[in-house]
Each structure stands twice: as C-alpha cells, then as structure tokens.
Amino acid sequence: QLQLQQTGVALVRPAETLSLTCALSGGSLSGDDWSWIRQTPEKGLEWIGEISQRGGPYYTPSLSGRVTVVLDTRNSEFSLSLKSVTAADTGVYFCARGLRVEGVTPPRTGQLDVWGQGTIVTV
Amino acid sequence: QLTQSPSSLSASVGDRVFITCRASQGVNRNLAWYQQKPGKAPNLLIYASSTLQGGVPSRFSGSGSGTDFTLTITDLHPEDSATYYCHHLNGYPRTFGQGTKVEI
Numbered sequence: 001q002l003q004l005q006q007t008g009v010a011l012v013r014p015a016e017t018l019s020l021t022c023a024l025s026g027g028s029l030s031g032d033d034w035s036w037i038r039q040t041p042e043k044g045l046e047w048i049g050e051i052s053q054r055g056g057p058y059y060t061p062s063l064s065g066r067v068t069v070v071l072d073t074r075n076s077e078f079s080l081s082l083k084s085v086t087a088a089d090t091g092v093y094f095c096a097r098g099l100r101v102e103g104v105t106p107p108r109t110g111q112l113d114v115w116g117q118g119t120i121v122t123v
Numbered sequence: 124q125l126t127q128s129p130s131s132l133s134a135s136v137g138d139r140v141f142i143t144c145r146a147s148q149g150v151n152r153n154l155a156w157y158q159q160k161p162g163k164a165p166n167l168l169i170y171a172s173s174t175l176q177g178g179v180p181s182r183f184s185g186s187g188s189g190t191d192f193t194l195t196i197t198d199l200h201p202e203d204s205a206t207y208y209c210h211h212l213n214g215y216p217r218t219f220g221q222g223t224k225v226e227i
Binding site for chain 2: 035037044045046047050058059060061094096098106107108109110111112113115116117118
C-alpha cells in the first residue's frame with residue numbers, strides 16, 4: 001500500500017526558499033504522476049505542479065518562475081522548491097500521486113488517489 | 124477554470140444534494156471529485172466524471188461531460204459533512220474548483 005511522507009521546514013522567512021520532500025513507501029515512482037498542491041484560506045486548493053518519469057514538470061502559471069518540482073528516483077522521493085516566498089505562500093502543502101492506468105475502462109488519467117499528510121508552512 | 128455552486132449548503136440526514144462544477148472550457152470527462160474534512164487531506168471520490176473510487180459509498184455519484192458536471196449525494200449521512208472539490212485532468216495546468224461546504 002503506497003504511502004507518502006512529507007518532510008520539510010515549516011517556518012520560512014520572506015524572500016527565502018520553501019523546500020519540501022515527499023518520500024514514497026510501499027511503491028515506486030514509475031508510471032504515475034507526482035504532484036504538489038497547496039491550500040490557503042484565500043484560494044482554497046491550488047494545484048502547484050506535477051512531474052513524472054514520462055514528462056514534465058508542469059507548473060501552474062501563477063507560480064512558474066519561482067517553483068521547481070524534481071523527481072529523485074534513486075531515493076524514491078520527489079521535492080518542491082518555491083523561492084522568494086511571501087506571506088501569500090503561507091498555507092498547507094500536500095504531495096499526491098496521480099494514478100495512471102491504461103487498458104482499463106475508464107483509464108486512470110492522473111486522479112490524485114494517495115496524498116501526503118500535509119505540511120503547514122508559515123512565511 | 125472550474126466554478127462550483129453552491130459555495131455552501133445545509134441539508135438534513137436522508138436528503139439528496141447536488142453540487143455542480145462548470146468548466147470554462149471543455150474537459151471531456153476528465154473530471155474528479157474529492158471530499159475533504161477539516162485537518163485532513165482530500166479524499167478521491169469519483170474520477171472520469173462518473174466512476175466511483177474503490178471503497179466510496181454508492182450514495183455518491185457523478186455525471187456530466189464537456190463543461191458541466193454534477194456530484195450527487197443521495198441519502199445524506201452525518202459523516203458526509205465536509206467540503207467537496209472538483210478537479211480537472213484535461214491538460215495543464217490542472218485546477219480545482221473553489222469548493223462546496225456541505226453542512227448537515
């Protein structure tokens with residue numbers, strides 16, 4: 001059973017870089033999509049970005065230029081970096097798996113079926 | 124962009140409720156619904172517009188394609204009190220609806 005464990009600094013100073021890591025247990029990075037999502041009172045759930053071994057990364061336009069998502073296949077984890085943070089970046093950050101399965105009806109096209117526990121980040 | 128309505132609703136145990144999600148451009152059937160309770164990560168309920176995720180009670184159902192989608196909860200249970208989000212997976216960037224809070 002796949003589980004995602006998030007680690008990272010919860011308190012970040014303005015203008016510095018937010019860094020979070022999502023480690024897999026009970027599964028591998030192969031075949032699926034790996035996403036970061038955040039939640040703020042102002043915007044609700046906000047999709048940040050996604051990466052897979054097939055392609056990406058893809059980012060939401062409002063954060064593109066500040067955000068980096070990286071896969072680390074050797075350590076079965078993926079990471080988020082968000083630079084030049086401001087108070088508006090305060091929120092709960094989640095990692096999640098987007099399941100991909102072809103050859104079934106309907107195919108799995110990246111629905112977020114496994115989530116990390118969430119990290120409350122304060123800037 | 125995904126627009127949900129209503130933003131909140133209040134209903135009674137046993138009621139049927141409808142939550143709609145409208146996309147600013149067509150997303151085929153590449154739409155999922157999630158349930159989120161306070162302090163928890165969202166939980167996948169429905170994918171591909173109408174397919175129930177394993178383990179989700181059959182009182183949840185979804186419909187729609189293109190730009191208009193509906194999540195229906197029949198026979199509302201007390202534990203259905205939560206916020207519900209739609210999410211499209213038709214290209215990038217992905218987006219979520221703003222959420223619908225259901226109070227029992």
